[in-house]
Amino acid sequence: MKxxxxxxxxxxxxxxxxxxxxxxxxxxxxxxxxxxxxxxxxSEAEKAGVKSVPALVTPNGNTLHINYGASMADVKG
Amino acid sequence: MKxxxxxxxxxxxxxxxxxxxxxxxxxxxxxxxxxxxxxxxxSEAEKAGVKSVPALVTPNGNTLHINYGASMADVKG
Structure with a gap:
């Protein structure tokens, strides 16, 4: 399984x-x-649709944002 | 497993x-x-810490809010 x-x-x-x-x-x-x-x-995470972390990208490509830790802007900043 | x-x-x-x-x-x-x-x-969901749906309450009692569908206030309203 992927x-x-x-x-x-x-x-x-x-x-x-x-x-x-x-x-x-x-x-x-x-x-x-x-x-x-x-x-x-x-950039790979952003392409997968990750807008905040933590996030889980499933094997079929769906992105599940889980609770809320930090936005991608926070991570990059 | 629970x-x-x-x-x-x-x-x-x-x-x-x-x-x-x-x-x-x-x-x-x-x-x-x-x-x-x-x-x-x-009320059971709220006691488990669910603030919005969809949410997954794990066997050890942690609540994972997944993406964002509706707040509990929306569900009750």
Whole structure:
């Protein structure tokens, strides 16, 4: 199965959501990307429709914004 | 494993998120509750920390608000 991608920026809301998502979906089914550290992947996240983090992009390409940690503008700023 | 509970109110954002969550977590691991129709469960959802729908309450009691369909005030109004 294609993996989901969980984008986050290290914020407390992100870390909490990451634990929940991994608990639900399984660590093997999710790639975790910290776009605060790995800034080369910000544009990829934006193209996937990520407007805020944490967000989960599903294998079929839908973006689920989960709770609210930071906007993409905050991450880039 | 204890099930997660997915609260929604039948809105288009909710239906889309429901499909995604069931695809990720598996239908057997999620109870789906339409609080627009089953209004007796609105107070239960609020006690679990649901502020808007769609939302997923995990087996350990965390509430993940997913995208944004409607506020609880909208659902009650």
């Amino acid at each position: 993996k989901s991608i969980f984008y986050h920026a290290g914020c407390p809301v992100c870390v909490s959501a990451e634990h929940d998502i991994i608990g639900l979906v399984g660590a093997n089914n999710v790639e975790v990307v910290n776009i605060g550290e790995d800034r080369s992947r910000i | 099930k997660s509970i997915f609260y929604h109110a039948g809105c288009p954002v909710c239906v889309s998120a429901e499909h995604d969550i069931i695809g990720l977590v598996g239908a057997n691991n999620v109870e789906v509750v339409n609080i627009g129709e089953d209004r007796s469960r609105i």
